[in-house]
Amino acid sequence: MKIIAINSSMRKGRTYELLTNIGKKLDYDFEIINLKDYKINYCLGCEVCIKKDYCVIKDDVEKLKEKLINADGIIISTPVYIENISGALKTFFDRNCKWVHRSELIGKPVLLVSTTAGSGLKEVLNYLESVVISWGMKPCGKIGRKIQEKKDVSSEELQLFIDNIEGKSKKEIIKLSRLIRFQVQKAMSTNLLDLDKHFWEKNGLIIKSYFYEENTKINPISKFISNQFGKFLSKKIRENAQKVKIQGGDKIG
DSSP: OEEEEEEOSSSSSHHHHHHHHHHHHOOSEEEEEEGGGSOOOOOOOOOHHHHHSSOSOOSSHHHHHHHHHHOSEEEEEEEOBTTBOOHHHHHHHHHTGGGGTSOSOTTOEEEEEEEESSSOHHHHHHHHHHHHHHTTOEEEEEEEEETTOOOOOOHHHHHHHHHHHTTOOOOEEOOHHHHHHHHHHHHHHHHSOHHHHHHHHHTTGGGOSSSOOTTEEOOHHHHHHHHHHHHHHHHHHHHHHHHHHHHHHHHHO
């Protein structure tokens, strides 16, 4: 088993210490990636990755992506900087915006870690969770520490992550909010870009109620509500696209 841990701090401080502590408790091949050691340029916002499936920027991002894709589990960590994640991690997230459309990490277990000298832990960990959920990953816990706390990570805090890596986890409850979010991504991806639609069809996502359904528990009523919402949204997107096409034609004529 291979675990990749992302350290987005600019130095090897408390965040790095926690990752090292976690690595000692995991009986797997464990690698810490320090983002500061890699060349990661700012996203240009050109959307070429989304529309043409490649990035125009030549740096180390593709190398890092391959490491994550080939990992059995991922840990994402950040110190809190002004109530938010580090700039290095945000840039890395921006450069992987394609994964909101066509994720290569679907169902992969992920553990989230953050440290702070004051406040912002809850908000930052929730934001990290929001990002990985949009990538279709499987959240397996959030660990937060204030830097003055010299408290190691406990085995209990790691158990859900370990269970998911080894395929021993209990059924995960997928709430309505996550089902709705999935349907929004599905509606956008299957009605606007052919690249997205092909990916969703190829991976069987187009007929699913969520990114992954194995070992999950979904309330039938929530499933019905989200599916109906998805159908409604898809219809509206198609109608709007048709209106834009017609209007564009009128202008040209």
